[in-house]
Amino acid sequence: MTDVNKTNTPWVTECLEDGFFSHCYLATGAFGSKPQVSNLARNLSTGRIFDLASLTKALVTAPLVYFYCTKGCLSIDQRFSYYLPHLLPQPFDRMTIHDLLAHRSGLPPWRNFWINRLDTSSPRFMQRKERLDLVSDVLKRVDLKPEAGEAYSDIGFIALGILLEKIMAKDLNEAFMEFCEQELAYSSDEWGFAPDIVSQDFISTGTCALRKRALVGEVHDENCAALGSIAGHAGLFSSGNALLGYLESLSRHPKMSRFLSLNAQAAMDGHPMFGLRVGDDPSSSPFGNGHAIGHLGFTGTAFWLDWNRQIYGLVLSNRVVSGRVNPRIKTFRKEAFSFLQSIHHDS
Incomplete structure (x- = not known):
């Protein structure tokens, strides 16, 4: 891999020196070619696996839903209640799988799943049935x-994760790893949901006030943690290199290439998406001129694909190590994706 010219990234150095994050990974390239990569950290000897946060929606849940639709296990236009009739209340009875993927179900953005369930003694993992029961209990009350x-x-994506576990009769993590290895012929030791054993390769996302400890190899998102570290909305960990390998594998697979194409076309036409988002906000639009597809992650992660040009931009950081809320992330992302886009203009 080729190093991105670090002299062109003083804003990364400034963020590192200010403690905004301790690790950052930048990458761009064209599918089928070697990427240009820069991995910056205060201490380059440790830490390369990031908590990807909501990238889980676009990298795990949405691809799996689409894949199982192509196999006939699900139908994208079928009502969610057909598969799990009692999970969601009556006002959402008519919403379809596509409604959930496109964030047009009418479900609110967030509810608390962790209250009275997440503290210093909370178990990191739980059985699939326990997860279903907890989600059902919260959504009823x-x-x-x-x-x-x-x-x-x-x-909506927590519900889709529960649906996938029901359809596949296995944990979302197990099903996703099988999909990667058997369908995409892709595997990596630096890829997956929260591990049983945490190594120094995992990058901290700061201290959790509820769990009262520094989070290293533990999911930052409290709802995901309360659900046993496996959920449809968050929980995936990866190094930058492993994520690039996965995206490359998706782009080569006929069904998953179609999945990316459908999202790209929907983004261009202004139609409902299939689990990805449109990079049209000021912090993302520099890459792909507002038509790229991908996702943002709360921990400081993002990826965007300019599918028509077959190029990608990837920015990973652990910006939550300096606090949950900081408007600097928007400026940083804009600078990062402007820089990655400029590499393609210069080439």
């Missing part, structure tokens, strides 16, 4: 009124 218009929803 909280107020779920339909949102007006399109509403980005963690709850």
Whole structure:
């Protein structure tokens, strides 16, 4: 791999020196070619596996839903209640699998799954049946009124993760690893949900006030942690190189290439997406001129694919190590994706 010219990234050095994050990974390239990569950290001897946060939606849950639709196990236009009739309340009875993927189900963005369940003694893992019971219990007792218009929803992807576990009769992590290895012929030791054994390769995302410890190899998202570290909305860990390998494998697979093409076409036409998002906000639009497809992650991660040009941009960081909320992330992403886009203009 070729190093991105680090003299062109003073804003990364500044973020490292200021403690905004301790690790950062930048990559861009064209599918089928060697990427240009830069891996920056305060201490390059440790840490290369990031908590990808909501990238899990676009990299795990959406591809698996689409794949199992192509196999006839699911139908994208079928109501969710056909498969899990009692998980969600009556106001959402008519929503389809596609509605959930496109964040147009009317489900609210977030509800608390961790209250009275996440503390210093909470187990890191749980059985699939326990996860179903917890999700069902929370969704029965909280107020779920339909949102007006399109509403980005963690709850929708938590529900899709539960649906996948029911359809496949196995943990989402196990099903996803089988999909990678058997269908994509892809595997990596630096890829997957929270591990049983945590090594120094995992990058910290700071200290959790609920768990009262530094999070290293433990998912940052509290709802995912309460669900046993495996969920449809968050939980995936990866190094930058492993993520590039996965994206390359997706692009070569006929069915998954079609999945990416459908998202790209929907983005161009302004139609409902199939699990990915459109990179049209100011921090993302520099890459792909507002038509790229991909996702953002709360921990400081993002990827965008300019599918028509067959190029990608990837930015990973652990920016939550300096605090949960900081508007600097928007400026940083804009600088990062502008820089990655400029490499293609210069080539």
